[in-house]
Amino acid sequence: MLHLTFVESALERVPPSLWNHPSVVKKARQVGKHPSKILLDRTYHHRAMLKLPNAAKRGRPDILHFSLLAAFGTPLNKECLLKTYVHTVDDHLIHFNPVVRLPKNYNRFVGLIEQLYEQGKIPVKGPTLLKLEQGGFQKLIEDIQPSYVIAFSRGGRPKLLQEVLDCHLDENLMVMVGAFPHKHFSKGLLEFADDVVSIDIESLEAWIVASRIIFSYERALGLPEKRLNKR
Amino acid sequence: MLHLTFVESALERVPPSLWNHPSVVKKARQVGKHPSKILLDRTYHHRAMLKLPNAAKRGRPDILHFSLLAAFGTPLNKECLLKTYVHTVDDHLIHFNPVVRLPKNYNRFVGLIEQLYEQGKIPVKGPTLLKLEQGGFQKLIEDIQPSYVIAFSRGGRPKLLQEVLDCHLDENLMVMVGAFPHKHFSKGLLEFADDVVSIDIESLEAWIVASRIIFSYERALGLPEKRLNKR
Numbered sequence: 001m002l003h004l005t006f007v008e009s010a011l012e013r014v015p016p017s018l019w020n021h022p023s024v025v026k027k028a029r030q031v032g033k034h035p036s037k038i039l040l041d042r043t044y045h046h047r048a049m050l051k052l053p054n055a056a057k058r059g060r061p062d063i064l065h066f067s068l069l070a071a072f073g074t075p076l077n078k079e080c081l082l083k084t085y086v087h088t089v090d091d092h093l094i095h096f097n098p099v100v101r102l103p104k105n106y107n108r109f110v111g112l113i114e115q116l117y118e119q120g121k122i123p124v125k126g127p128t129l130l131k132l133e134q135g136g137f138q139k140l141i142e143d144i145q146p147s148y149v150i151a152f153s154r155g156g157r158p159k160l161l162q163e164v165l166d167c168h169l170d171e172n173l174m175v176m177v178g179a180f181p182h183k184h185f186s187k188g189l190l191e192f193a194d195d196v197v198s199i200d201i202e203s204l205e206a207w208i209v210a211s212r213i214i215f216s217y218e219r220a221l222g223l224p225e226k227r228l229n230k231r
Numbered sequence: 232m233l234h235l236t237f238v239e240s241a242l243e244r245v246p247p248s249l250w251n252h253p254s255v256v257k258k259a260r261q262v263g264k265h266p267s268k269i270l271l272d273r274t275y276h277h278r279a280m281l282k283l284p285n286a287a288k289r290g291r292p293d294i295l296h297f298s299l300l301a302a303f304g305t306p307l308n309k310e311c312l313l314k315t316y317v318h319t320v321d322d323h324l325i326h327f328n329p330v331v332r333l334p335k336n337y338n339r340f341v342g343l344i345e346q347l348y349e350q351g352k353i354p355v356k357g358p359t360l361l362k363l364e365q366g367g368f369q370k371l372i373e374d375i376q377p378s379y380v381i382a383f384s385r386g387g388r389p390k391l392l393q394e395v396l397d398c399h400l401d402e403n404l405m406v407m408v409g410a411f412p413h414k415h416f417s418k419g420l421l422e423f424a425d426d427v428v429s430i431d432i433e434s435l436e437a438w439i440v441a442s443r444i445i446f447s448y449e450r451a452l453g454l455p456e457k458r459l460n461k462r
Contacts, residue, residue, distance in 0.1 A: 043336040062335045066300060073436045104293045105274040106337035158459040162450075201458045205304045211442040219393075227432045228389040 010060035146174035156196035241291035377405035387427035
């Protein structure tokens with residue numbers, strides 16, 4: 001089983017210090033919600049974010065949207081061999097039912113996540129598709145209890161993806177992919193990793209790293225062959 | 232060189248028959264444009280599209296957005312070994328300067344493409360980043376003059392991706408990926424392909440197929456090793 005975690009994802013609601021900023025008020029009015037109930041988004045709140053601490057790593061729900069879509073439609077996920085989790089920059093965790101069909105439209109995705117922050121789970125009644133909880137990355141580690149944890153970071157040890165994964169196919173492997181636009185993992189987070197690996201000389205976007213990890217894991221498992229032979 | 236073409240992409244402006252539909256008028260008013268100048272989008276125009284011919288393959292600019300983002304950030308593109316082209320369901324072609332930085336925000340991407348349909352190229356002056364022209368897939372084939380063309384379709388010959396690509400590394404290889412939500416390539420289009428290949432037992436989304444093709448091509452070239460050794 002591969003446990004894919006998007007770490008320090010640039011996803012949060014607009015913090016109280018920005019509720020009165022004109023760009024926030026305007027966007028909130030457009031969607032008919034209180035500023036406290038909308039997601040921070042640099043596309044709309046760029047000016048409001050100028051004085052925000054750690055702004056380079058915040059306010060990019062689109063990165064998570066692409067990354068989740070790169071994961072959920074894969075054969076590995078369809079075979080129930082992939083579990084995907086989100087850890088956010090403000091220490092929330094999102095758990096997904098692997099059968100969830102996420103909205104492809106960005107505005108609907110944002111609406112869904114705003115609803116999730118409001119309700120704590122979706123749907124409120126019946127089998128849960130998305131669940132939000134407070135808790136740092138430590139909590140996720142305790143939930144998953146991985147046998148091995150690999151973080152992907154440009155600052156890591158240069159290594160080919162296939163060589164990284166091949167040794168851990170029979171394990172409860174967890175991988176950490178940063179879902180933020182700039183900078184690196186916070187130092188405390190890398191302490192959870194058994195190995196920190198760099199698969200390219202340049203920084204790659206989270207959805208590109210995630211899709212490559214998943215496909216390499218599938219290839220190492222021989223999953224493409226197995227699925228083609230099912231015909 | 233790998234020439235990646237997104238074919239029959241579900242991208243077009245709202246057709247004249249729908250200009251007066253309430254859902255189209257409403258969306259056009261929201262963005263301050265005439266209905267003739269906005270993109271057809273099932274998220275907003277679902278009711279308007281109910282009677283549209285071939286509707287199952289139309290009105291999904293989001294598919295192309297994800298697919299382009301899956302291509303442009305890759306090492307293959309950074310090394311100038313990838314060229315990406317779009318053919319649309321209404322026979323337009325889009326050419327990209329490989330250095331273009333596409334908007335990650337969906338609404339901005341839509342705005343950019345609407346501007347492209349209006350102006351024919353972006354920017355109007357200076358080095359072109361995006362260029363739109365009328366012309367069917369035939370025109371693209373004539374422009375690229377590929378030595379070999381592979382179409383990816385669930386109806387094709389079952390084959391592992393790495394086996395498909397390995398034989399064509401020294402060529403001017405062109406791959407065809409459908410960027411539409413349902414159904415198959417139109418029959419006429421498959422006549423341009425030297426081989427039609429299926430890489431999974433289920434239909435995979437365009438951005439997943441594209442990212443796997445690019446990564447497999449990189450692996451076949453030994454590009455990950457080469458780039459890591461540059462450190």
